[in-house]
Amino acid sequence: MALEQEIKLQVKSKEKIDLSTLSYLSELSQEMTRRDHLLSTYFDTPDLVLSKQGLGLRMRQINEHYLQTVKTSGSVRNGLHQREEWEYDLAGPEWDLSTLRLTPLETIIDNAEIWSQLAPLFVTDFLRETMQLSLPDGTQIELAYDRGEVRSGQLRTDIHEIELELKSGDSEQLAIVAKVLSQQLNIVLSDISKAQMGYELLTKNHNNG
Numbered sequence: 001m002a003l004e005q006e007i008k009l010q011v012k013s014k015e016k017i018d019l020s021t022l023s024y025l026s027e028l029s030q031e032m033t034r035r036d037h038l039l040s041t042y043f044d045t046p047d048l049v050l051s052k053q054g055l056g057l058r059m060r061q062i063n064e065h066y067l068q069t070v071k072t073s074g075s076v077r078n079g080l081h082q083r084e085e086w087e088y089d090l091a092g093p094e095w096d097l098s099t100l101r102l103t104p105l106e107t108i109i110d111n112a113e114i115w116s117q118l119a120p121l122f123v124t125d126f127l128r129e130t131m132q133l134s135l136p137d138g139t140q141i142e143l144a145y146d147r148g149e150v151r152s153g154q155l156r157t158d159i160h161e162i163e164l165e166l167k168s169g170d171s172e173q174l175a176i177v178a179k180v181l182s183q184q185l186n187i188v189l190s191d192i193s194k195a196q197m198g199y200e201l202l203t204k205n206h207n208n209g
Contacts, residue, residue: 001103003073004085006165009124009181010190014160017185019081019129019145024180036062040124042198045117047074055104055205056195057118066103070103073197077205079189080174087163116191122152122198126159132167141177149192152201159194 011017019025019033040060044050049055054073059066068090074083086103090096100109108114128147133141144163149156162181164174181187 002085002087003082004165005080005082005171005174005180007068007079007164007178008081008190009164009185009187010158010160010192011078011164012186014196016121016146016147017162019131019143022181023106024184025133025143029131030134031132034130036128036130038124038126038148039063040194041120042122042124043118044121045114046119046197049108049117050105050113051103051199053104057099057105058195059090059095060166061093066093068095068100070100070105070168072104073200076191076193079174079178080101080171080192081191081193121202122147122150124150124159124194124198129165135169135173135177137170137173139173140167141165141169141174142167150197152198153205155201155204157197158198161190169190 038060043057043059056069056071056073058069058071060069061079066089068088070086072084074081076082080135086099088096089101090189091158097109100106126146129145131143133138134142135185142165146161148159150159164177166174
């Protein structure tokens with residue numbers, strides 16, 4: 001289990017940001033920007049047993065690589081998201097129950113009635129540009145710039161955001177980097193996760209039905 005700490009910043013314009021033009025980021029990053037295609041499917045039961053327990057279950061494909069992730073709802077304040085996370089590599093797009101049992105899903109997996117109802121509810125499909133930032137005090141931050149969409153049924157909503165995730169060091173540096181970026185880009189702090197965007201679409205689907 002790891003404690004995920006990140007600040008989310010929603011990009012207010014539709015135009016793609018060219019991260020290479022920001023000298024502030026170039027000075028902090030010593031590596032080439034990485035580009036990946038991420039397709040994530042979120043699972044729950046029809047009556048949202050996981051969500052009601054403050055849990056999320058995700059199958060993510062990054063290019064040809066698969067990951068299973070369990071997250072708690074955690075806490076969100078002023079764009080800072082803090083939650084517990086269990087993430088494991090997979091050989092393919094099938095659950096590894098042995099590692100899932102190391103998470104809060106253990107009792108749910110052992111309940112055949114609930115586990116058998118688990119189904120995909122929505123997907124996030126986006127391109128991610130990633131930069132590894134090294135701050136003067138030694139703090140390491142991963143900047144992820146995401147552009148794509150969330151889909152549930154026939155409904156879609158855009159993803160256009162920047163995530164600043166603490167890898168090591170001082171969590172207060174996240175807010176400092178976010179403040180500098182907000183002075184250079186048309187962005188605002190966001191308390192809404194991609195999973196929340198998906199559940200909101202799911203609710204609209206049910207209401208429309």
